Amino acid sequence: MQSEAVSHPNIALIKYWGNRDNELRIPANGSISMTLGGLENRMTVQFDAKFETDTLMINGKSAAPPMLERASRHLDLMRRQAGIDAGARVESVTNIPLGAGIASSAAAYAALTLAAASALGLELDQRALSRIARRGSASAARSIYGGFVELIAGDGDHSSFAKQIVPADHWQIIDLIVLVDEDIKHTGSTSGHALAASSPLQQSRIVDAPRRLKVCLKAILDRDFESLAQIVERDSDMMHAIMMTSEPPLHFWNGDTLQIMAVVRDLRAQGVSVCYTVDAGPNVHCLCLPGSEADALQALTDAGKRPWRVLRGHPGPAARVV
């Protein structure tokens, strides 16, 4: 009973922040993302009745107890469904910087869901897999699919799932991920989501979400980069507005983050097709059209007082058993 799966992280274009239900991870608002080829998580899961406890290795090292516990709880969902009570040996190998807001948990929980379901012999379609992945990390639901993906918020476990908008070959968008800080962030997304409702601004953000989703969806279908750029930057800034006005406040940006955001806005004003979006960390995703990639990369390189490491993503495929 062993299986291996590969999945990719995703960058949210319209972001999810805050849950309607923290336990079931029912998001407070829908979200849209691009699955990121170029970065991946390769997950091996082996179930065996001989294993007294679950074990979790990440890039060859034993995971910290809270990470193992979270993975075990996720495996329990599938063990219950399969009626199997065996322990699991889990090995995750990834080229994604961990805990720095590069959606490492999205890729991990998509791959874990797929590998475990396969090892347990559960026959589940992508929608069902995305619902289970959501329980581990809501953004993981989106990484079950390739290309451009929407996570329907829904109002309960059955109505809260991801679906593909268009496959990866619909639109070639490059994601230059500028790593200004690779340290583990102070506040993980899971505890951050629980704070969202404490911001006096969150309710307005949720009420406005259907509008942003609609604008983003149309921009993707029309391959309209300028419209995409505007709504993506606005949505990112709105999420950080909620974060920094929650109780306690969460400030993820640093000076480099702000500088890159300003460089990107200036570039676009000069006709370079690039926009920024920032997840729960200081690193900046600079989305650009292939024809603007060289200009964007040059400007970002020139702007840095010290050299920043830049990862490169592009529309990637669905999570898959290998």
Add this chain to the structure above:
Amino acid sequence: MQSEAVSHPNIALIKYWGNRDNELRIPANGSISMTLGGLENRMTVQFDAKFETDTLMINGKSAAPPMLERASRHLDLMRRQAGIDAGARVESVTNIPLGAGIASSAAAYAALTLAAASALGLELDQRALSRIARRGSASAARSIYGGFVELIAGDGDHSSFAKQIVPADHWQIIDLIVLVDEDIKHTGSTSGHALAASSPLQQSRIVDAPRRLKVCLKAILDRDFESLAQIVERDSDMMHAIMMTSEPPLHFWNGDTLQIMAVVRDLRAQGVSVCYTVDAGPNVHCLCLPGSEADALQALTDAGKRPWRVLRGHPGPAARVV
């Protein structure tokens, strides 16, 4: 018909952003400020039927046409009230950096209102003066009074005025104003206010304003610095959240701003009584108790990669004819 008035800028503890009525400058929400002794505007106004047009000198130089026009429109309000149609020669001398978010227009319009009303022989009490000053710059209404001041938003010209909460000697708060950038800001407050309603988050901010005003008022009356610090930082961050999510977005912070905000939060976690607040520019007001001033100033000096100029304010008196 000549008169001279002195007034001080003020730092908003609960900030005003966005108008219910842009023409009458009826603020969308109430605000609370501390009038800042140490910084001042000295305004001389002379009316004479011989003057064919108004003239405005700022620190010895002729003001740019848009500034003169705004001042003239303000003088018209008082000329109409006095039934006098003479031109005015206006001279403003100030030690406040102009247009860098240090409330230079608040001090200017408080002093202009007072000097012009006096020169025209209008007998107006402080409330009436604050209502006129509000038409020039809503924050100017607060600089009519000394100490800690509230601007009641009201719902029309007559109900929108400032009043004193407690005089300057109630509580000694020091304002260390760290000037990270003394350039004129790209977007003035007047045009910024008109954008506030375009942020999808502004409505939530307005609805929450009475709560923030109440918490701040109680903190001032109780001289409770920790409570003041929390609500002042949250309110400042909420205003910038609106600014950066308006259409078009306004980003006033730079890397130094963020760095100082983080230094101040760290200091307070270590027991130093200091908090930050940021107006419509990148410069940071660091409010502290006198016993924490030396520690705060030292930490801010150590943090700067280059030396920042620091202005010092403290609770100051009302605007007055001299």
